[in-house]
């Protein structure tokens with residue numbers, strides 16, 4: 001049996017797998033001696049040559065050239081999907097809600113076109129618009145619903161009013177173009193926004209927020225804890241001409257004709273010094289907050305009147321609560337001996353509330369906040 005090949009000695013036969021050894025490259029020499037040893041030595045020396053450094057560099061190159069670009073593509077794709085989702089689910093509905101279009105104005109109207117004439121004026125006497133100091137919140141509320149103008153006595157202490165007035169006067173004639181706010185008939189009139197960094201502003205806010213007649217009446221009208229949407233000062237000085245009669249929000253884009261689309265808004269004008277008619281005390285045309293058409297400016301010109309009481313004054317710290325749909329104007333300043341008439345203006349709207357209050361801010365052409373809206377109107381082709 002000497003010519004039988006001993007597997008143990010010579011390795012597996014060609015083509016027969018051996019569970020213990022992988023020798024795909026094994027060759028059998030004519031004398032039966034395997035070349036495996038030679039091949040293994042070659043591989044071993046190759047392995048020795050590919051040092052750890054080469055392997056690390058290889059991995060790094062692969063990561064840089066192949067893996068990272070793939071991850072970047074994947075992340076970009078995921079980010080794009082997310083941005084689309086945020087846009088479609090949140091931003092677009094909000095933009096749609098803000099845009100006031102001709103189609104929406106046709107569909108969403110809730111109130112008929114109400115033409116007013118002079119008989120719609122609720123009074124012709126300034127004193128009728130001043131509440132008595134002991135008026136209850138319910139009486140103040142009913143008064144406001146009737147006239148659209150209600151003067152609350154002493155909503156600001158004389159000290160708070162005087163300090164705030166000093167601050168406003170110190171700024172008026174140094175305002176930059178950016179700080180100045182547009183005001184109708186602007187010559188000899190100044191207006192700018194107030195911020196809570198000024199102590200006299202915060203002191204005044206505390207007085208107003210804690211007033212036990214103004215606050216409950218306002219909350220009865222526009223709901224609890226209303227949002228403050230404007231805080232400015234307007235000063236008029238000798239030579240200021242009468243403004244044209246105007247409302248601060250327009251019927252075609254406000255609660256008056258679109259009660260479900262727009263929230264109501266109310267301004268509070270507080271006099272920071274005793275003010276007379278000659279100093280340009282605000283003029284009112286009461287009852288116009290229910291009007292959406294008619295020769296309103298004409299009859300207000302004839303029958304409108306300035307807000308001074310029977311003693312000829314609108315006193316320091318007295319605050320007018322005014323429905324912004326009410327027609328009014330800053331009167332001419334004609335008293336050469338009068339001091340500057342400084343007025344604090346706060347505007348309130350219902351606080352936005354999920355599922356309860358989603359109506360948008362009204363659009364107008366005079367109030368500070370609305371000037372911004374008006375500019376947006378032009379660029380977004382809104383109906384204004």
Ligand SMILES: O=C(O)CCC(=O)C(=O)O
Pocket residue numbers: 183184234236280281282283328329330331343366367
């Ligand atoms: O100065 C005032 O009394 C009123 C000002 C006003 O209504 C306005 O500037 O829009």
